[in-house]
Amino acid sequence: MQDVVSGHQTSNTQRLADNLTRFHEKSPTFVDFSAAILSAVLLILSFPDFNLWPLAWCALVPLLSVLAINQGRWRPFFLGWVFGTVFFYGSCYWITYSMIHTGGISPLIAYALLLPGAVLLGIFPGLFGLFLSRTIRKWETAAGVLAAPVIWSALEWLRLEVSGQLWNAIGYSQAFHPSLIGPARWGGVYAVGALLVLVNAVITLLLIRRDFRALVLSASAVIFVVLLMFLLAGRLEVEQNTDAVVVAIQPNVPMDLVKSNDDMKLLTTRHFEMSEAALNQVPDDSKPKLIIWPESPMNFGYGGDAQLRATLASFAQQHHVSILLNSQETAPNDGIYNSAVLINEQGKLVAQYDKIRLLPFGEYVPLPEWVPGAGLIRAIVGDFTAGTNYRLMPVGKMRAGVFICIESAYPSIARRFTNEGADVLINISNDGYLGPTAVMRQHLANAVFRAVENGRPLLSVTNTGITAFIEPNGETKDATSSFKPEVRIWSVSPAAGGTFYTKHGDVFVISCAVISLLIFIFTFVGGTGKSQKH
Numbered sequence: 001m002q003d004v005v006s007g008h009q010t011s012n013t014q015r016l017a018d019n020l021t022r023f024h025e026k027s028p029t030f031v032d033f034s035a036a037i038l039s040a041v042l043l044i045l046s047f048p049d050f051n052l053w054p055l056a057w058c059a060l061v062p063l064l065s066v067l068a069i070n071q072g073r074w075r076p077f078f079l080g081w082v083f084g085t086v087f088f089y090g091s092c093y094w095i096t097y098s099m100i101h102t103g104g105i106s107p108l109i110a111y112a113l114l115l116p117g118a119v120l121l122g123i124f125p126g127l128f129g130l131f132l133s134r135t136i137r138k139w140e141t142a143a144g145v146l147a148a149p150v151i152w153s154a155l156e157w158l159r160l161e162v163s164g165q166l167w168n169a170i171g172y173s174q175a176f177h178p179s180l181i182g183p184a185r186w187g188g189v190y191a192v193g194a195l196l197v198l199v200n201a202v203i204t205l206l207l208i209r210r211d212f213r214a215l216v217l218s219a220s221a222v223i224f225v226v227l228l229m230f231l232l233a234g235r236l237e238v239e240q241n242t243d244a245v246v247v248a249i250q251p252n253v254p255m256d257l258v259k260s261n262d263d264m265k266l267l268t269t270r271h272f273e274m275s276e277a278a279l280n281q282v283p284d285d286s287k288p289k290l291i292i293w294p295e296s297p298m299n300f301g302y303g304g305d306a307q308l309r310a311t312l313a314s315f316a317q318q319h320h321v322s323i324l325l326n327s328q329e330t331a332p333n334d335g336i337y338n339s340a341v342l343i344n345e346q347g348k349l350v351a352q353y354d355k356i357r358l359l360p361f362g363e364y365v366p367l368p369e370w371v372p373g374a375g376l377i378r379a380i381v382g383d384f385t386a387g388t389n390y391r392l393m394p395v396g397k398m399r400a401g402v403f404i405c406i407e408s409a410y411p412s413i414a415r416r417f418t419n420e421g422a423d424v425l426i427n428i429s430n431d432g433y434l435g436p437t438a439v440m441r442q443h444l445a446n447a448v449f450r451a452v453e454n455g456r457p458l459l460s461v462t463n464t465g466i467t468a469f470i471e472p473n474g475e476t477k478d479a480t481s482s483f484k485p486e487v488r489i490w491s492v493s494p495a496a497g498g499t500f501y502t503k504h505g506d507v508f509v510i511s512c513a514v515i516s517l518l519i520f521i522f523t524f525v526g527g528t529g530k531s532q533k534h
Contacts, residue, residue, distance in 0.1 A: 048441030080129025084122030288396030313347025354387025
């Protein structure tokens with residue numbers, strides 16, 4: 001009996017040892033993890049404020065290389081997950097600034113609180129690793145690796161649809177190089193991202209393949225695709241005649257949450273004085289003039305502040321100028337809108353846009369009332385009401401699509417305004433609560449792509465920077481410094497014609513999603529492909 005028990009224990013021990021051996025064989029090695037982390041670091045460096053943008057064209061090579069040779073069931077997923085977690089954590093570190101400097105949270109706790117979000121977003125690159133690995137296992141390495149751009153683009157789109165967040169999609173790394181982002185005119189930021197991943201895939205094949213005939217064919221296909229994408233991008237003509245003169249005010253309102261009445265009066269006076277000084281530099285001709293004040297912690301309330309209404313009306317009438325400003329306006333059921341309001345030259349309110357895409361845990365709390373603590377969180381961060389209408393605003397003979405702050409990160413909003421007839425796009429924003437960090441240039445990168453995607457000039461007007469004029473081709477002009485009062489005066493003309501992206505939207509990336517789904521389904525059909533050569 002003792003022998004039987006002993007034999008049974010030995011059998012269990014052996015089984016456990018075998019399982020551990022199999023787990024070790026299928027789990028990522030130190031080299032695998034190092035490659036995934038290296039890719040993440042290289043990609044982080046390609047984004048602002050590091051600005052080593054050429055690295056994005058090869059950053060994914062270490063990750064793709066280990067994915068091509070790691071064929072375990074879950075190993076590729078974990079490698080992609082680690083890559084994604086490190087990337088989102090490192091490229092969005094600035095989220096901790098407001099926690100530390102406004103919320104008074106310890107830096108150690110703040111950086112710890114950043115981790116869960118990075119881990120969750122890292123799931124999407126994890127799925128990329130899983131899908132790509134199955135594709136490589138089903139077909140030859142070359143065919144599998146060259147599917148990477150399609151799968152990557154599909155999962156960036158899925159990230160936006162599921163999480164409502166597309167921040168630092170890989171294409172944004174090239175935002176400040178107009179010659180490289182032309183394909184956004186027909187495929188959005190996803191098309192530029194697909195180009196980047198495609199080049200990464202070819203470099204990976206150069207490193208791991210020995211079949212040069214297949215490699216030459218692959219490279220030829222890539223060159224053809226790249227040329228076709230840039231050819232389809234085309235060029236947009238901009239009218240030469242100025243339709244309006246725009247004065248952009250960057251007031252640099254401090255981010256203190258509590259201000260005295262005297263402080264508020266001084267800050268309000270600063271807005272008017274900067275506006276008047278700028279108007280004195282504008283030639284007195286017949287061109288319509290528009291002053292733009294940014295989103296800021298001033299919390300103007302045009303509808304409920306009779307003194308502000310009177311002062312704005314007097315200023316507009318005296319200087320024959322329209323004024324666009326951010327204001328908190330009354331919403332149904334005792335709610336509040338984060339709005340942009342336009343006062344015309346007669347001092348009358350002629351247009352109001354209520355922000356549609358609100359910032360979670362910044363402008364509303366995405367938690368039901370019954371969740372413990374939800375009411376307390378609302379009291380701290382505020383609880384705005386989302387708008388529903390895309391209202392255009394008159395700017396001389398043109399019409400403007402005005403959107404607020406984080407809305408520049410949503411391609412659908414600028415596209416909707418352009419389809420409604422916007423000749424120019426305006427983004428009023430305030431990144432001051434996130435300090436002198438990379439968020440300013442990362443936010444501007446979003447605005448650059450909205451201009452290119454829709455072939456429209458875009459005016460980015462901010463409280464603390466970066467205020468800039470963005471041409472329809474993505475060229476950024478006349479950018480301000482950060483955290484100092486500045487003024488910009490621009491002559492604005494509309495671009496002629498439209499873009500494929502404006503008319504047809506996300507046809508490219510949705511096609512990528514459909515193809516990726518079909519590829520994934522086919523990986524479960526039949527056996528694997530030919531033996532792979534590395």
